[in-house]
Structure formats: structure tokens, C-alpha cells
Amino acid sequence: MPTDPTTLLTVLDLIGVFVFGLSGGTLAVRRRLDIFGVMVLSLAAALAGGVFRDLLIGAVPPASLHDDRYLLAALAAGLAAFFLHPQINRLGKPVMVLDAAGLGLFAVAGCGKALAYGLTPLPAALLGVLTACGGGVMRDLLVAEVPRVLREEIYAMAALLGTLVVIAGHALGLPPVPVAVAGALAVFALRVVSVLRGWSAPRAPGS
Structure with a gap:
């Protein structure tokens, strides 16, 4: 795993593109x-969140349009899903x-890129969630389908947890790789556990 922040963000982005493309x-x-x-569907899932993020922070053209690796990763994910779906389905709930x-990787990468572009913690967290959910x-x-982010399951809140880990690590000057891994794992764990246990976001009282 690279230690240079710019390279690390690119690697996380590309892995997230492939994983979301598979989904x-x-x-x-x-x-x-x-x-x-x-x-x-693979291209939309893989690239939409990153495009929204890059447009909002002024990183134009978006990374997926000037770096062929993004499109190639998304296309490779689509082909993998098309030809290898029986193996992928063995995950149980693929x-x-x-x-x-993908949610964890994009939350961490999105927030990290926003911080790298000079945004303060609150908008950086929001952009991390947007990158993850878009x-x-x-x-x-x-x-x-009704987007998962609007359903009862913990989704955006899980992405927000990952951005908070990144923001805390950035504020404390911690090494970026452990912070990124911790943030992505926190999102993944909260999301999976919330689905398995039936946790949901709070609803309005009496609704």
C-alpha cells in the first residue's frame, strides 16, 4: 500500500471503482x-460518486475522464460480473x-481528496458521504429500486463514520495508510452488521 497521500487516494479510488462496478x-x-x-450499471455504480465529488471540488475534468484506469477498472468489473457471477454469488449477499x-473505500477516498483540496472538515465529510453513496x-x-441510502438500513451513517475517522486522523497528523484502512473497515463493519442485525436509522417520533 503506497504511503504518498496522492497515490494512496488514487489507489483507494481505483479499488473502490472496481468493487462498486462489481456490485x-x-x-x-x-x-x-x-x-x-x-x-x-457497472459504469454508473463505479464512477458516478467520484464524478460528483470532483465536479464539486473543482477537480475538472473528473479523474474518471482523464485517467483511463478508472474506465478500465469499471469495465473490467462489469465483464467480471457478467462472466463470473456464479462465483461472486457464493458470497451469499454479493x-x-x-x-x-465500495462504500468504505469511497467514503475514505472522497473525504481524503476533499481535505487535500483544502476543504474544512464538515464539507469534506459531506463530500465523502456523497462519493460513497452517489x-x-x-x-x-x-x-x-429505491436507493439504499433512503431506506431504513444504516447506509449514509456508515459512510459518515468512515469520514470521521479520516478527519480525526488528518487532524492528529496520523499516518494516512492506517487511517484509511481503519476508516474503510469501520464503514464495512457497521454496514454489514447493521444489515445482519436489522439496525436502522432513527425515524421521526410517531411516524
Whole structure:
């Protein structure tokens, strides 16, 4: 794992692109879409959150449009989902597991990039959550599902936890690699445990 902050953010971004691309492609296969539909869902899930983030912080053109590795990672994920979906489905709940992994990676990478561009902690945290949730929202809307971030499950709150870990590590001057790993693992663990235990975000009293 690289220790240079810029390289680390790129690596986390690319891994997140591939993992979220797998989640989009796997969902498309489950919905019996053809190979074009699988690739579209993979690209949407993998790249939408990062594009939103880059546009908002002024990192234009977005990384996915000037670095071919992003598109190649997303396309590779789509092809992997198309041809290897039986193996991926052995995870049990493949979309949820992949989604949780991508959520953690993108929350950490998104918040870290926002901090690197000089944003203060609060907007950096919001951009981290947007990066993490944006791709999943696009993926779910394209198959006419209510986005997971709007359901009762812990989703955006898990992403927010990861951004808080990154912000705390940044403020304390801790090494970026352990902080990034801790943040991503915290998001993954909270998301998976919340689904397995049926935890949900608070609702309005009496609703």
C-alpha cells in the first residue's frame, strides 16, 4: 500500500471503482439485463460518486475522464460480473457485501481528496458521504429500486463514520495508510452488521 497521500487516494479510488462496478454488474445480472445493461450499471455504480465529488471540488475534468484506469477498472468489473457471477454469488449477499466494501473505500477516498483540496472538515465529510453513496444511488435508480441510502438500513451513517475517522486522523497528523484502512473497515463493519442485525436509522417520533 503506497504511503504518498496522492497515490494512496488514487489507489483507494481505483479499488473502490472496481468493487462498486462489481456490485452494479452483479445487480444487473440478477435483473437479467444483457451485456450492455450490465456494463451501463457497472459504469454508473463505479464512477458516478467520484464524478460528483470532483465536479464539486473543482477537480475538472473528473479523474474518471482523464485517467483511463478508472474506465478500465469499471469495465473490467462489469465483464467480471457478467462472466463470473456464479462465483461472486457464493458470497451469499454479493451486492450487499460488495456495496459495503465500495462504500468504505469511497467514503475514505472522497473525504481524503476533499481535505487535500483544502476543504474544512464538515464539507469534506459531506463530500465523502456523497462519493460513497452517489454510485449506489445511480445504480439503484437505473433498475427502478429505491436507493439504499433512503431506506431504513444504516447506509449514509456508515459512510459518515468512515469520514470521521479520516478527519480525526488528518487532524492528529496520523499516518494516512492506517487511517484509511481503519476508516474503510469501520464503514464495512457497521454496514454489514447493521444489515445482519436489522439496525436502522432513527425515524421521526410517531411516524
